[in-house]
Amino acid sequence: MELIIGHYNYWLVIIIMMAGFYTVISQGNLIKKIAGLNIFQVSVFMLYISIGNVKDGAAPIIEQGIELYSNPLPHVLILTAIVVGVATTALGLALVVRIKEAYGSIEEDDIHNQDHSL
């Protein structure tokens, strides 16, 4: 019981992570793959922020009279990670547009068949 109360957060986050992972490796449409990659990234952020959370702590903005703060270091890491994530998504979507112009379709099976039939 102690294990469940202390860890349910991590288990649910891992379920979301696996859902994103499954979308990336099994769905055929390229835009859905990028959406799955984003879900995977957001779940990793949630894992990090859960590690830094302190029960009954406040947000890490120093004020008079507050003693217990949450850990500010994971917030800094995740801020940079979100920026890098949006750069990756924009680049991936630009590549999808070019693939559509070159192959005529954005389904993975169609692109595979066109590559192998040449």
Added chain:
Amino acid sequence: MIDSLLDITLLTLLVIQAFAIIYLRNLFVVIMMFGAFSLISAGLFVVMDAVDVAFTEAAVGAGISTVLMLATVALTYSRSEDMQEKLPAHKPWLPLAVVIITGGMLIYGTADIPAFGDPNAPAQQHVAPYYLEKSLPETGVPNVVTAVLASYRGFDTLGEVTVIFTAGIAVMLLIGGRRRQNKSQSGDDDEA
């Protein structure tokens, strides 16, 4: 008590949305689900006391990413087709097996992590108290996250700005110009 209840509710909503994104086939609905997913995860970050992260995730995930995906769908699907994903050709047993094995190993690995919210966990012990005590006297900035991001770890932020600049240049190179007129419609100049 309220915190844990909010936590569980938001996480359950997120799990349901992640499964819906896998199951749905209409691309427009998938993108809207993705925007809602980002917004609810921003709410979850607020409940976990990460206000800067929640701000950034709401602005970037529910704003920029969703708009760019809609623009991509507008560029890749012509108006006459329906925005449906094709049915998969074969059953996905191998990806399912890989995902279940990886998830099982991860859940087994988290049994050693200290309990959620423990103030005596090793993660809160060594560097974090230094930043929490010293950042206001040394830099004069009450927001500890901004002080660490801009002053104590300023090199990483320089790298981050460079990454975003590089992404802008790369997108400009890939799709900056107008599209050349296709000589024929999609598909019939690829045959032998």
Added chain:
Amino acid sequence: MKHNLILRVVSKFLIPLIFLFALYVQFHGDFGPGGGFQAGVIFSAGIILYAIVFGTETAKQIIPPFVLRILASLGVLLYAGTGVASLLLGGEYLNYSVLGANQVAGQHLGILVIELGVGITVMSVMLIIFFAFAERGRPES
């Protein structure tokens, strides 16, 4: 979309408020949540809303693309230039303590300037990416 009356009226009312909020978030990043990155994204979201409702041609008259390219480079230059300025004033690279009269004033000034650089770059890059996606579909005139 400019034939839709509700969208036109409401967006003309909301867009100045969005810009004001972006400036607030930029300069109050020291005292509350916020900072350069969030402010840049919110500012570009205001202009993207204008471009969606009134057309990209009108939006390009507000901010021409060559200005966006100059602004993007200017932000990165501002950030790196602060580091070089502290190098020239005697400290190490990106050590803001030498920029002011005492350590606290120098750090505060340094943080303000680099957050401004980050905000400018992020705003211009988001707009560059959006205009690239929006203009790709139009055939060559």
